[in-house]
Amino acid sequence: MRKKLIAGNWKMNLTADEGRALALALRSQIEPDAPVLLRDREVMVAPPFVAIPAVAQALAGSPIALGAQNVHYEERGAFTGEVSAPMLLPFGVKFVILGHSERRHIFDEDDALIARKVGAALSHGLTPILCVGETAQEHDEGRALEVVLGQLDRGLEGTASAAALDGRMAIAYEPVWAIGTGRNASPEDAEAVHRAIRARLAERLGREAAAITRILYGGSVTPQNVDVLAGRPDIDGVLVGGASLKADSFARIIRARTG
Ligand code: PGA
Numbered sequence: 505m506r507k508k509l510i511a512g513n514w515k516m517n518l519t520a521d522e523g524r525a526l527a528l529a530l531r532s533q534i535e536p537d538a539p540v541l542l543r544d545r546e547v548m549v550a551p552p553f554v555a556i557p558a559v560a561q562a563l564a565g566s567p568i569a570l571g572a573q574n575v576h577y578e579e580r581g582a583f584t585g586e587v588s589a590p591m592l593l594p595f596g597v598k599f600v601i602l603g604h605s606e607r608r609h610i611f612d613e614d615d616a617l618i619a620r621k622v623g624a625a626l627s628h629g630l631t632p633i634l635c636v637g638e639t640a641q642e643h644d645e646g647r648a649l650e651v652v653l654g655q656l657d658r659g660l661e662g663t664a665s666a667a668a669l670d671g672r673m674a675i676a677y678e679p680v681w682a683i684g685t686g687r688n689a690s691p692e693d694a695e696a697v698h699r700a701i702r703a704r705l706a707e708r709l710g711r712e713a714a715a716i717t718r719i720l721y722g723g724s725v726t727p728q729n730v731d732v733l734a735g736r737p738d739i740d741g742v743l744v745g746g747a748s749l750k751a752d753s754f755a756r757i758i759r760a761r762t763g
Pocket residue numbers: 513678682683684685722723724725743744745746747
């Protein structure tokens with residue numbers, strides 16, 4: 505059975521002090537019933553790079569995992585402003601969000617670059633969360649599946665099934681028109697895209713790898729809509745932006761009804 509993954513993407517929000525406070529507040533909300541609650545789900549938060557040390561300290565000994573919002577494909581060198589996987593590992597970072605639509609659209613990241621980052625993450629033992637999603641225009645033109653599956657194919661270029669077979673691969677379907685807008689895909693539409701993603705994963709990486717790869721939904725996930733989304737069999741969790749910035753709302757999302 506795939507464990508659901510409830511992931512918080514803090515984006516460029518929260519200083520180290522604010523991140524520490526949020527991590528501690530989340531711990532106190534989740535930990536009393538964590539042994540039961542986390543039997544069928546995992547929780548992750550991805551702070552800005554400079555808050556990672558403080559949040560790592562605040563989460564020490566907790567079941568809440570740590571993620572990063574990006575990583576460079578090289579280990580070191582003349583790449584001003586970048587951060588590499590070996591720099592993240594000492595803080596216990598386990599996940600890295602890659603190919604987020606804000607990276608694609610604001611910072612012009614293309615699929616080839618994203619594929620290199622996916623490869624680097626996997627080779628350093630990080631779990632990439634590869635984000636894919638169509639824009640509003642592509643959606644209105646009926647091209648959602650073509651765009652999503654194209655991003656998936658190119659983003660996984662060079663990824664061997666072995667990496668996915670040990671469960672260290674996740675995909676996030678985030679329709680761009682749903683991110684930060686308060687609009688979301690209907691659970692039926694999201695489920696259909698997730699099913700198509702899993703079918704493509706089966707073709708690329710094999711049925712077994714596809715069956716264990718988690719496919720998250722993201723885009724305006726809130727405490728109000730999480731139950732209907734996370735309750736779908738092919739929606740293996742959620743990637744949450746805005747609603748992950750407050751302990752109360754993220755804790756409620758973590759408690760989503762999934763069955
Ligand atoms: P949102 O962001 O939940 O604020 O829409 C989701 C994301 O960008 O991962």
